[in-house]
Amino acid sequence: MIKIALIDDHELVLQGLYERLKREEKFEIVGAFTEVSELLLCLKYKEVDVLVADLMLKDSHGFDLVIEINQMAIETPKVILLSGFYETMLHKRALDIGVKAFLPKESSYEELISTIFNVYKGNQVIPETLIEDNKRYLLTETELQVLRLISEEFSNERIAKELFISRRTVDSHVSNICSKLNVSSRVGAVREAFKLNLL
Structure with a gap:
C-alpha cells in the first residue's frame, strides 16, 4: 500500500x-x-x-x-x-x-x-519542456566564465587575454552562449543570465 x-x-x-x-x-x-x-x-x-x-x-x-x-x-x-x-x-x-x-x-x-x-x-x-529548456541553459564552465566577464564589460579581446585563449575561441563561446540563451547580443545574454540566476 x-x-x-x-x-x-x-x-x-x-x-x-x-x-x-x-x-x-x-x-x-x-x-x-x-x-x-x-x-x-x-x-x-x-x-x-x-x-x-x-x-x-x-x-x-x-x-x-x-x-x-x-x-x-x-x-x-x-x-x-x-x-x-x-x-x-x-x-x-x-x-x-x-x-x-x-x-x-x-x-x-x-x-x-x-x-x-x-x-x-x-x-x-x-516534463519534456523542462528537459529541452535544461539542454538550452546548460552552459559549460568556460562559457559561464566568459559570461561573467561579459557582464563586467570585458571586450572579447580582453576576455581572451584573461582566460589565456584565442580571440577566435572567445568569439565562438559568445556565439554558443547567445544561441543557448536564445538571444542575439552580449547585452541580451547578460540580461537573460541574470533572469536565470546564472550570474
Whole structure:
C-alpha cells in the first residue's frame, strides 16, 4: 500500500482529491489537510510515502513547506506539488529542493495517479519542456566564465587575454552562449543570465 497525505487549503479541491484517490486499491489516504500545522503533526507521528500538496497554500508557500519537512527529523515523504503556475524556472526550483514531481492543476486524475506510482518507485517526473529548456541553459564552465566577464564589460579581446585563449575561441563561446540563451547580443545574454540566476 502507498500511504498518501494530501494538503490543499481549498476544501472542495481537497475533498475531490481525497474521494478520487481513496478509490485506488493500492492507495491508503493517511490524512487530508487544509492546515500546514495539522499536516506537520501527521508527518511527525504517521508514516507517509507520498505527499500531494498545493503550491500556493494559505499560510505557506509549497516550497517553504518542502524545506520545513526536509528539516524535520523524520523519514521525509516524496513530494508532488500541484500548481496553477507552470513555468520552467518554478519547476527547476522545485526539483532543486527535492520535489519529485510538479504537475499543472489541469492534469487529469490518471496523470496524477501515474505520477504517484512513479515517485513512489523513486523516479522524478520531469516534463519534456523542462528537459529541452535544461539542454538550452546548460552552459559549460568556460562559457559561464566568459559570461561573467561579459557582464563586467570585458571586450572579447580582453576576455581572451584573461582566460589565456584565442580571440577566435572567445568569439565562438559568445556565439554558443547567445544561441543557448536564445538571444542575439552580449547585452541580451547578460540580461537573460541574470533572469536565470546564472550570474
